[in-house]
Amino acid sequence: MIAELEGNFAEAQQHFLTAASLNDSSAYAHFCLALLYERMDLFDEAIVAYHTALNRDPHYLKALFNVARLYHMQGDHDQAIRYFKMVLELDPKHAQAYNNLGLIHEEMGQWSEAVMTFQKSAELNVFLPEAHFNLVRALYYQHRGDLGPELVQPLIERLQMVLCFTP
Numbered sequence: 001m002i003a004e005l006e007g008n009f010a011e012a013q014q015h016f017l018t019a020a021s022l023n024d025s026s027a028y029a030h031f032c033l034a035l036l037y038e039r040m041d042l043f044d045e046a047i048v049a050y051h052t053a054l055n056r057d058p059h060y061l062k063a064l065f066n067v068a069r070l071y072h073m074q075g076d077h078d079q080a081i082r083y084f085k086m087v088l089e090l091d092p093k094h095a096q097a098y099n100n101l102g103l104i105h106e107e108m109g110q111w112s113e114a115v116m117t118f119q120k121s122a123e124l125n126v127f128l129p130e131a132h133f134n135l136v137r138a139l140y141y142q143h144r145g146d147l148g149p150e151l152v153q154p155l156i157e158r159l160q161m162v163l164c165f166t167p
Contacts, residue, residue, distance in 0.1 A: 112142065
């Protein structure tokens with residue numbers, strides 16, 4: 001880990017690979033290797049390492065979340081949705097997973113689903129500003145043809161609330 005902190009990624013990679021080979025059943029070493037690959041912008045390798053960690057521990061929540069996030073980054077919506085749903089099966093109160101799932105629905109133009117998942121994320125963690133901002137944006141796009149004061153005012157109030165706890 002010190003090698004990684006010092007920016008010596010090749011040495012850190014060797015240490016994580018050695019740790020993984022010494023205890024092949026350990027998901028943690030493969031998880032750390034995946035994180036290192038992400039820092040090195042080796043996203044395909046990171047996905048493989050996350051999957052290796054998940055083969056050793058299928059309920060490794062952080063690995064499930066991170067592999068879903070990487071699939072989303074790569075534009076593989078189906079896989080990202082699949083893994084975010086696995087996260088939510090294990091932790092139904094995972095606000096960030098709902099938020100990220102909402103982003104995918106938004107990208108796919110599925111405004112109702114986006115609104116529902118952003119709403120759930122904002123309810124689960126009122127202090128997650130991106131969930132509120134994303135919800136306002138999704139509501140705006142969902143209703144952009146019929147925006148009236150009855151919809152605009154609650155959107156403005158939500159943004160004002162978020163700005164109170166977001167410096």
